Amino acid sequence: xxxxxxxxxxxxxxxxxxxxxxxxxxxxxxxxxxxxxxxxxxxxxxxxxxxxxxxxxxxxxxxxxxxxxxxxxxxxxxxxxxxxxxxxxxxxxxxxxxxxxxxxxxxxxxxxxxxxxxxxxxxxxxxxxxxxxxxxxxxxxxxxxxxxxxxxxxxxxxxxxxxxxxxxxxxxxxxxxxxxxxxxxxxxxxxxxxxxxxxxxxxxxxxxxxxxxxxxxxxxxxxxxxxxxxxxxxxxxxxxxxxxxxxxxxxxxxxxxxxxxxxxxxxxxxxxxxxxxxxxxxxxxxxxxxxxxxxxxxxxxxxxxxxxxxxxxxxxxxxxxxxxxxxxxxxxxxxxxxxxxxxxxxxxxxxxxxxxxxxxxxxxxxxxxxxxxxxxxxxxxxxxxxxxxxxxxxxxxxxxxxxxxxxxxxxxxxxxxxxxxxxxxxxxxxxxxxxxxxxxxxxxxxxxxxxxxxxxxxxxx
Amino acid sequence: xxxxxxxxxxxxxxxxxxxxxxxxxxxxxxxxxxxxxxxxxxxxxxxxxxxxxxxxxxxxxxxxxxxxxxxxxxxxxxxxxxxxxxxxxxxxxxxxxxxxxxxxxxxxxxxxxxxxxxxxxxxxxxxxxxxxxxxxxxxxxxxxxxxxxxxxxxxxxxxxxxxxxxxxxxxxxxxxxxxxxxxxxxxxxxxxxxxxxxxxxxxxxxxxxxxxxxxxxxxxxxxxxxxxxxxxxxxxxxxxxxxxxxxxxxxxxxxxxxxxxxxxxxxxxxxxxxxxxxxxxxxxxxxxxxxxxxxxxxxxxxxxxxxxxxxxxxxxxxxxxxxxxxx
Numbered sequence: 135x136x137x138x139x140x141x142x143x144x145x146x147x148x149x150x151x152x153x154x155x156x157x158x159x160x161x162x163x164x165x166x167x168x169x170x171x172x173x174x175x176x177x178x179x180x181x182x183x184x185x186x187x188x189x190x191x192x193x194x195x196x197x198x199x200x201x202x203x204x205x206x207x208x209x210x211x212x213x214x215x216x217x218x219x220x221x222x223x224x225x226x227x228x229x230x231x232x233x234x235x236x237x238x239x240x241x242x243x244x245x246x247x248x249x250x251x252x253x254x255x256x257x258x259x260x261x262x263x264x265x266x267x268x269x270x271x272x273x274x275x276x277x278x279x280x281x282x283x284x285x286x287x288x289x290x291x292x293x294x295x296x297x298x299x300x301x302x303x304x305x306x307x308x309x310x311x312x313x314x315x316x317x318x319x320x321x322x323x324x325x326x327x328x329x330x331x332x333x334x335x336x337x338x339x340x341x342x343x344x345x346x347x348x349x350x351x352x353x354x355x356x357x358x359x360x361x362x363x364x365x366x367x368x369x370x371x372x373x374x375x376x377x378x379x380x381x382x383x384x385x386x387x388x389x390x391x392x393x394x395x396x397x398x399x400x401x402x403x404x405x406x407x408x409x410x411x412x413x414x415x416x417x418x419x420x421x422x423x424x425x426x427x428x429x430x431x432x433x434x435x436x437x438x439x440x441x442x443x444x445x446x447x448x449x450x451x452x453x454x455x456x457x458x459x460x461x462x463x464x465x466x467x468x469x470x471x472x473x474x475x476x477x478x479x480x481x482x483x484x485x486x487x488x489x490x491x492x493x494x495x496x497x498x499x500x501x502x503x504x505x506x507x508x509x510x511x512x513x514x515x516x517x518x519x520x521x522x523x524x525x526x527x528x529x530x531x532x533x534x535x536x537x538x539x540x541x542x543x544x545x546x547x548x549x550x551x552x553x554x555x556x557x558x559x560x561x562x563x564x565x566x567x568x569x570x571x572x573x574x575x576x577x578x579x580x581x582x583x584x585x586x587x588x589x590x591x592x593x594x595x
Numbered sequence: 596x597x598x599x600x601x602x603x604x605x606x607x608x609x610x611x612x613x614x615x616x617x618x619x620x621x622x623x624x625x626x627x628x629x630x631x632x633x634x635x636x637x638x639x640x641x642x643x644x645x646x647x648x649x650x651x652x653x654x655x656x657x658x659x660x661x662x663x664x665x666x667x668x669x670x671x672x673x674x675x676x677x678x679x680x681x682x683x684x685x686x687x688x689x690x691x692x693x694x695x696x697x698x699x700x701x702x703x704x705x706x707x708x709x710x711x712x713x714x715x716x717x718x719x720x721x722x723x724x725x726x727x728x729x730x731x732x733x734x735x736x737x738x739x740x741x742x743x744x745x746x747x748x749x750x751x752x753x754x755x756x757x758x759x760x761x762x763x764x765x766x767x768x769x770x771x772x773x774x775x776x777x778x779x780x781x782x783x784x785x786x787x788x789x790x791x792x793x794x795x796x797x798x799x800x801x802x803x804x805x806x807x808x809x810x811x812x813x814x815x816x817x818x819x820x821x822x823x824x825x826x827x828x829x830x831x832x833x834x835x836x837x838x839x840x841x842x843x844x845x846x847x848x849x850x851x852x853x854x855x856x857x858x859x860x861x862x863x864x865x866x867x868x869x870x871x872x873x874x875x876x877x878x879x880x881x882x883x884x885x886x887x888x889x890x891x892x893x894x895x896x897x898x899x900x901x902x903x904x905x906x907x908x909x910x911x912x913x914x915x916x917x918x919x920x921x922x
Binding site: 179185254384467547 | 597598599602603606607609610611613614617618619621622623624625626627628649650651652653654655656658660662663664665666669674675676678679680681682683684685686687688689690691692693694716717720722723724725726727728729730818821822825
C-alpha cells in the first residue's frame with residue numbers, strides 16, 4: 135500500500151499533473167476525432183457505415199463517454215491534485231495512489247471503448263453506457279482519487295482549506311454516490327429507471343465536471359490575475375446552493391414524459407433556482423478579473439474568460455430550456471446537442487485548458503509557445519461558436535417543423551445545411567486539439583523551453 | 596470535528612440524502628408501476644431484437660415516448676406510465692433525428708419495407724440519413740429454401756447474389772413490428788388544431804360538393820401523402836418494382852368510382868396481385884390515424900398527380916365507407 139514517505143521536492147506533484155494531462159489530451163484527440171467522424175455521417179450517411187463497429191449508434195457513446203470519462207475526468211483530477219497540493223502548501227499525499235487511479239481511469243476508458251465498439255452497451259442510458267463492471271473500475275478510480283485528495287488536504291500547512299478543495303473533494307465524493315446509485319439495479323425497472331436516468335444524467339455532469347471545473351477557476355483566476363478572489367463568502371454560498379439545488383433538476387430531461395408531473399415541476403423550479411449559484415459564481419469570477427484587460431492578451435486567462443462565459447451562458451440557457459413552453463420547441467431537437475457542447479466544451483474544456491496553460495508551466499517550468507496557444511484558442515473558440523450557432527438555429531427550425539405538422543422527413547432535409555456547418559465547426563475544434571497536444575508536449579517532455587518567468591508570488595487565498 | 600470532516604463529510608451527507616430522495620426513492624416507487632391494459636411482455640425473439648436495437652444504439656436517434664403535445668399526435672396517443680412496465684432498460688431516448696418508434700408496428704407493419712429500410716434506408720426513403728445496417732444481412736449466391744431474399748432496387752443491390760436477413764435482422768424486425776401502443780379503454784384523442792382546420796376545410800368542401808363540384812386541399816394532400824404514403828409508393832408515385840405497387844396509372848387510382856381506393860386506405864391491403872405482379876408487402880390500415888377529410892385530401896393528391904386525372908373523393912364518401920361493417 136502507499137506509504138506516507140514521499141521523496142521530497144515537487145517532483146511527484148509535477149509528474150502526476152504532467153502525466154494526467156498527457157493522458158487526458160490523448161483521450162481528447164481520440165474522442166473528438168470520433169466526433170468529427172460522427173458529424174460527417176449526418177451529411178454522408180454512407181460514409182464508413184458498412185462495418186458494425188463504425189456504425190453511428192456505436193460511435194456516439196464512444197465519443198460522449200471518452201470525452202467525459204477520458205478527457206474531462208482525467209484532466210480535471212490531474213488539476214485537482216496539483217491545486218490540492220499547492221493551495222495546501224504541501225506535496226501530493228501519495229504518488230502511488232495517483233498512478234493507481236490513473237491506471238484505473240485509463241483501463242475503464244479503454245475497456246469501455248472496446249466493448250461499446252463490439253456492441254456491448256448497458257442499455258443506451260446516456261453517459262452510463264459502459265458495461266457495469268467497467269463502471270465499477272471507474273468507481274474505484276474515483277475512490278482512490280478521493281482518498282488521495284482528502285489525505286493531501288488533511289496534511290496541509292495552512293489553517294483554512296482553500297475553497298478550490300471544497301469543490302474538487304466534494305465533487306469526487308458526490309460522484310462516488312452517483313456512480314453507485316446508477317449501478318445498483320433494484321429500483322431501476324421500466325419507468326423507475328427513467329427517473330434514475332433523469333437523476334443520473336444531469337448529476338453526472340453537474341456534480342462531477344461542474345464542481346471540479348469551478349475548483350480550478352477559484353485557484354487559477356487569482357493566480358493569473360494576481361489578486362485574491364473577489365468574495366470568498368460568495369464562493370462558499372455558491373458551493374452550498376449548487377449542492378442543494380443541482381441534484382433536484384435532472385427530471386427536466388423528461389418533461390412531458392409519463393414521469394409524475396410533480397417530479398417534472400420540481401425539476402423546473404430548481405432549474406430556475408440554479409441561477410443563484412450560477413450567477414453568483416460567474417459574478418465572483420468576473421469581478422476578480424475586472425479592470426485588468428492587459429492580463430488577458432496572449433495569456434491562459436483568455437481560456438479562463440471563455441470558460442467563465444461558457445459557464446454563465448450555458449447554465450443560464452439550461453434554465454430556460456427547462457421551461458415547458460420552450461421545451462415544446464427545443465426538446466428532442468439538435469438544440470440540446472448544441473447546449474451540451476456549449477457547456478462541456480465552452481465551459482468545462484476551456485477551463486481545463488486555462489488551468490493547464492496557467493498552471494502546468496508553473497509545475498514543469500516549461501512554457502508553451504504563445505503563438506501556438508493563440509492558434510489553439512482561436513480555432514477552438516471560432517469552432518464552438520459555429521458549432522453551437524448552427525445547432526441552435528437548426529434545432530429551432532427542426533422544432534418548428536414538427537409544430538407546424540410537416541412530414542417528419544422535412545425536418546431531416548431542413549437540418550442538412552446546419553449539420554454541415556456543425557461539421558465545419560467541429561473540424562476546427564478537432565484541429566485545435568492537435569495544436570493543444572503539441573503545446574502539452576512542449577510544457578512537459580519537450581527539451582529546451584525553460585523560459586518561464588518566475589511565477590508571481592501572490593497567494594490564491 | 597476537523598474542518599475537513601465538516602466540509603467533505605457534511606456535504607457528502609447532504610448529497611447522499613438528496614440522491615436517495617431524487618434518484619432512489621422515485622426509482623423504487625415507479626419501478627412498481629403496473630402494466631397498462633393490454634400491455635404485454637415481449638416474446639423471446641422480440642427480446643432478442645431489442646438487444647440488437649440497444650447494441651447498435653438505435654435510441655440515440657429514435658425516441659419511444661409520445662408526448663401529450665399536438666405535434667406528437669402523428670406518433671400515436673400520449674404514452675402512459677403503464678406502457679413502460681416491461682421496458683427495461685428504458686429506451687425513451689432524448690433526440691429525434693429519426694421519427695419516434697412507439698407505434699412503428701402500426702405505422703409501418705410491412706416486414707418487406709422494414710428489411711429494405713434496414714439494409715439501406717435510402718432504397719425506400721431517398722432523403723434518409725439513417726445508417727445502413729447491411730452488416731445484419733448476408734449476401735449469398737442463392738437463397739436457401741424457405742427464405743425469401745430481399746427485393747433491393749438496382750442501385751442499392753449487391754452486384755452478385757441475393758441479400759437475406761441474418762437472425763439478428765429477423766429479431767430486430769420482430770421487435771420493431773411489436774412496437775404497437777395498447778388501446779386504453781375509453782380513451783379518445785382530443786381534437787387537435789390541424790384536424791380542426793381540416794374540419795373547417797371539409798365543411799367548405801362538402802358545400803362545394805353540394806354545388807356539384809368536388810375539390811380538395813392540395814397542400815394538405817401533398818403533405819399527408821409525404822408523411823404517410825411516400826416511403827413505399829415513392830414521391831414519383833411509381834412505387835418500387837415488384838415490392839410496392841405504383842399509384843401512377845393504377846386502375847384503382849384512376850377508376851371513376853373512388854370507393855375501392857377509400858376502402859384500401861381505410862383498411863389496408865395484403866397479398867394482392869396487380870397487373871400480374873404478386874406484391875409481398877402489407878399495407879397498413881389508416882382508419883384509426885387519419886380523418887375523413889384527410890383521406891379525401893390524400894386521394895385528391897393521388898388522383899391529380901403523376902398524370903393521373905380522375906374524379907375526386909369527398910369526406911362524406913370516406914365517412915360512408917368507414918361506416919360500413921369491416922370486411
